[in-house]
Amino acid sequence: MIDCREAVRRMWPFLDRSLEPHPTEELETHLETCKRCCGELEFSREVRGMVTTTISPAMPDELRERVERLLATVRDGGQGR
Amino acid sequence: MDVRIEEVTTAMLEATELPDGTARVAPDRPFADVVHEHLDRLYGYCVHLCGDLTDAEDLLQDTLVRAMRSFDGLRDPKAARTWLFTIATNCARDRWRARGRALDTVPLEAGDPDDDFSLFTTIAIEDPFPYSDELHLDFLRLFGDEDLHTVFAAMTPVFRAPILLTTIHGFSCKEAAAVLGVPLGTLLSRLHRGRKQLERGLWVYAVRRRLVTVSDET
Numbered sequence A: 001m002i003d004c005r006e007a008v009r010r011m012w013p014f015l016d017r018s019l020e021p022h023p024t025e026e027l028e029t030h031l032e033t034c035k036r037c038c039g040e041l042e043f044s045r046e047v048r049g050m051v052t053t054t055i056s057p058a059m060p061d062e063l064r065e066r067v068e069r070l071l072a073t074v075r076d077g078g079q080g081r
Numbered sequence B: 001m002d003v004r005i006e007e008v009t010t011a012m013l014e015a016t017e018l019p020d021g022t023a024r025v026a027p028d029r030p031f032a033d034v035v036h037e038h039l040d041r042l043y044g045y046c047v048h049l050c051g052d053l054t055d056a057e058d059l060l061q062d063t064l065v066r067a068m069r070s071f072d073g074l075r076d077p078k079a080a081r082t083w084l085f086t087i088a089t090n091c092a093r094d095r096w097r098a099r100g101r102a103l104d105t106v107p108l109e110a111g112d113p114d115d116d117f118s119l120f121t122t123i124a125i126e127d128p129f130p131y132s133d134e135l136h137l138d139f140l141r142l143f144g145d146e147d148l149h150t151v152f153a154a155m156t157p158v159f160r161a162p163i164l165l166t167t168i169h170g171f172s173c174k175e176a177a178a179v180l181g182v183p184l185g186t187l188l189s190r191l192h193r194g195r196k197q198l199e200r201g202l203w204v205y206a207v208r209r210r211l212v213t214v215s216d217e218t
Helices: A004-015 A021-033 A035-054 A061-075 B002-016 B031-050 B053-069 B077-098 B119-126 B135-140 B145-153 B157-168 B173-180 B184-208
Strands: none
Touching (some): A004 B184, A021 A035, A035 B119, A035 B184, A061 B053, B031 B053, B031 B077, B031 B157, B077 B157, B077 B173, B119 B135, B157 B173, B157 B184, B173 B184
16 A cells, blocks of 8 residues: 555656556555545646646747758758758 | 858768768668657757757757767667657757766755655645635646746756656656666656656745745745
8 A cells, every 4th residue: 555655756657657557556546545646646637738738849930941951951862062 | 050050961961971972872761851750849858958049959950960970870760759859868968068067967965855845735735816716727827838938947957857758748758768868767766856846846936926925935
């Protein structure tokens, strides 16, 4: 039986689907009886969601154009060099 | 910047030709196609690793140069994403080292000061929105893109990188461990500490910017 501290430790890997089956089972068993950790898990899901959706810097057009030109150069095998 | 572009171009062209000027035998997928598929995410990773747009551009270009030079070593096209992110991580590590800093330094502290911190509990106790039915969600709604960037940039790099790879870029923990060149257990530990540091960072940011009113500034 794991305690709340260990349950919290496993939550992000659990949400990432990276937790192994046995630790997952232990976490789920803990959640069945711990309302606080259920709240913490839902909140973790929201924090992860926020981080995932809001942090994605767009590439500046000018940089993209330069990289695209370079990639086109390679694709063409250096023609037009 | 033009010099750097020239360097990238030269590296790319060198890699497509043999010394006698004849073309190399093309791999199954051309380098340009592989890079193109992952370019946006790779750039985002560079920005978050550096925390600075100019540095990120340089890091992206370092990554492309090194990737082009070792492209022949990429045997499995499905591994391209992990391969590119690993190169970007190594390039960042080298850049940091050249500046006398280290990407992988774990702060020497007695224990983890953030380990016992719970943002969930802190919000519940401090109750910054007394009339809210969605206390925790309302707290998260305070944060726009720029706020989150600021909190992220303030994190210790060694704890930030695992979150970037797993949560933002969708790598499994095993893949992220491979990209960072650390054992899985180390990755999991750093991921946990990063998460705790992020949670504390969000709270401290909200308090300092007076986005929430609390009884005692934590």
